[in-house]
Amino acid sequence: MSHKILIVDDEVTAVNNLAYVCEKEGYQVTTRTAGIEAIEVMNKEYFDIILTDLKMENIDGIAVLNAAKQLNSHVAVILITGHATLDSAVEAMKLGAFHDIAKPFRLDEVREVLRKAIEMVSLKNENQKLKEQLSNNQQSTSIITQDASMEKLLAMARQ
Numbered sequence: 001m002s003h004k005i006l007i008v009d010d011e012v013t014a015v016n017n018l019a020y021v022c023e024k025e026g027y028q029v030t031t032r033t034a035g036i037e038a039i040e041v042m043n044k045e046y047f048d049i050i051l052t053d054l055k056m057e058n059i060d061g062i063a064v065l066n067a068a069k070q071l072n073s074h075v076a077v078i079l080i081t082g083h084a085t086l087d088s089a090v091e092a093m094k095l096g097a098f099h100d101i102a103k104p105f106r107l108d109e110v111r112e113v114l115r116k117a118i119e120m121v122s123l124k125n126e127n128q129k130l131k132e133q134l135s136n137n138q139q140s141t142s143i144i145t146q147d148a149s150m151e152k153l154l155a156m157a158r159q
Contacts, residue, residue, distance in 0.1 A: 007030070051110075062091070078097070079092050079099075080100070099116070
């Protein structure tokens with residue numbers, strides 16, 4: 001299964017470089033050069049990862065991060081910035097960013113962060129599916145008993 005990545009940056013060169021790396025890694029890539037365009041496409045399509053520049057005109061990377069998390073809590077948002085500060089990195093992490101990468105970025109660093117993000121997204125999605133299966137199984141099975149030891153055993157099994 002090919003994972004979907006949205007790349008958002010107002011610098012066309014950065015978008016092209018990131019898209020090239022992501023496509024070489026086998027990801028499906030969508031690119032946008034403005035935050036508003038990114039939010040529009042996020043409302044129409046599902047993405048596993050969003051790589052977004054932090055500093056963009058009008059709608060910045062934090063707004064893209066917030067919109068992405070409202071649409072899909074499992075998405076991994078990676079912020080790219082040439083203006084990295086400890087405060088902005090901490091703020092981004094508090095808001096749910098997966099990672100931040102400083103410009104100029106190293107391609108090997110981008111590849112490694114993408115691998116870790118895909119791993120995390122896959123685990124979250126698998127966990128969600130297992131929870132749903134467990135919930136469905138619990139709803140379909142009921143054992144009725146008045147035996148106290150059997151009730152204790154059933155309670156332990158549910159936990």
